[in-house]
Amino acid sequence: MSELSVSGLTLKFGGVTALDDVDLTAGDGAITALVGPNGAGKSSLFNCITGLYRPQAGRIHYGEHALIGLKPSRVARLGIARTFQNIAFVPALSVVENVMLAAAVTDPVMPWRSALRWPSERRGERAIRDRAMAQLERLGLGAVAQDDVDGLSFGTRKRIELARALMADPTLLLVDEPAGGLNEAEVAELGELLRTLNAESGTTILLVEHHMGFVMSTAHRVVVLDGGRRIADGTPAEVSHDPAVIRAYLGTAA
Numbered sequence: 001m002s003e004l005s006v007s008g009l010t011l012k013f014g015g016v017t018a019l020d021d022v023d024l025t026a027g028d029g030a031i032t033a034l035v036g037p038n039g040a041g042k043s044s045l046f047n048c049i050t051g052l053y054r055p056q057a058g059r060i061h062y063g064e065h066a067l068i069g070l071k072p073s074r075v076a077r078l079g080i081a082r083t084f085q086n087i088a089f090v091p092a093l094s095v096v097e098n099v100m101l102a103a104a105v106t107d108p109v110m111p112w113r114s115a116l117r118w119p120s121e122r123r124g125e126r127a128i129r130d131r132a133m134a135q136l137e138r139l140g141l142g143a144v145a146q147d148d149v150d151g152l153s154f155g156t157r158k159r160i161e162l163a164r165a166l167m168a169d170p171t172l173l174l175v176d177e178p179a180g181g182l183n184e185a186e187v188a189e190l191g192e193l194l195r196t197l198n199a200e201s202g203t204t205i206l207l208v209e210h211h212m213g214f215v216m217s218t219a220h221r222v223v224v225l226d227g228g229r230r231i232a233d234g235t236p237a238e239v240s241h242d243p244a245v246i247r248a249y250l251g252t253a254a
């Protein structure tokens with residue numbers, strides 16, 4: 001199984017150092033949480049892994065593949081999928097159609113064949129719809145598949161976003177603030193869902209999250225960033241007793 005390995009990663013925006021010589025690994029089908037106060041560099045690290053930001057120094061490997069310099073679509077084709085903090089759906093489309101759109105990353109369609117509605121193209125579309133339905137059922141969303149995304153609760157929309165990421169059958173799933181904006185019952189449900197997905201498919205999960213209760217009950221391992229530097233890496237119990245972590249969080253709401 002491929003391992004994500006980040007070493008010596010440094011990213012600067014003018015005078016701001018967003019990431020400072022960061023090392024991190026994620027693999028073995030485990031759930032690793034990346035935590036830290038606001039501005040610690042968590043989203044920047046996700047953006048470096050997925051090809052949106054280009055760091056000034058360091059290396060990122062997924063198995064034998066070097067990721068720095070690859071386009072986001074190429075990173076996705078290596079089996080790395082992500083969800084975003086701010087969900088963007090196409091409002092005019094149904095839930096299942098929004099999930100089908102995710103297949104465009106891994107199954108590029110040929111526009112001229114689509115336009116002519118070739119039978120093979122229609123079969124391809126049916127297969128994509130079946131895969132989208134399977135992901136929705138897996139996440140307990142079968143009943144809302146034909147609904148408009150617009151009217152659905154935030155918690156449901158978060159799960160649809162997860163279904164979209166799963167369309168690529170990722171071996172590494174990056175999840176950005178899954179618990180943000182959810183009520184406590186939804187947070188508990190989501191934690192259980194991620195644990196089940198992880199246990200069933202063996203997909204390695206790296207998640208960024210502020211909700212400490214969620215992190216402690218969902219992650220196998222926790223990496224803590226503060227001011228762009230990694231200050232701790234261990235089991236949830238180890239990290240929660242680490243004096244450097246307690247210092248970093250003193251005075252913050254997390």
Ligand SMILES: Nc1ncnc2c1ncn2[C@@H]1O[C@H](COP(=O)(O)OP(=O)(O)OP(=O)(O)O)[C@@H](O)[C@H]1O
Binds near residue numbers: 013016018036042043
């Ligand atoms: N595109 C950008 N341009 C300029 N500065 C940026 C950019 N992206 C991030 N930064 C800066 O890099 C630092 C790290 O930000 P980042 O968003 O990665 O932190 P974070 O841990 O994800 O924070 P939060 O928990 O608030 O989302 C911050 O000082 C931020 O202002």
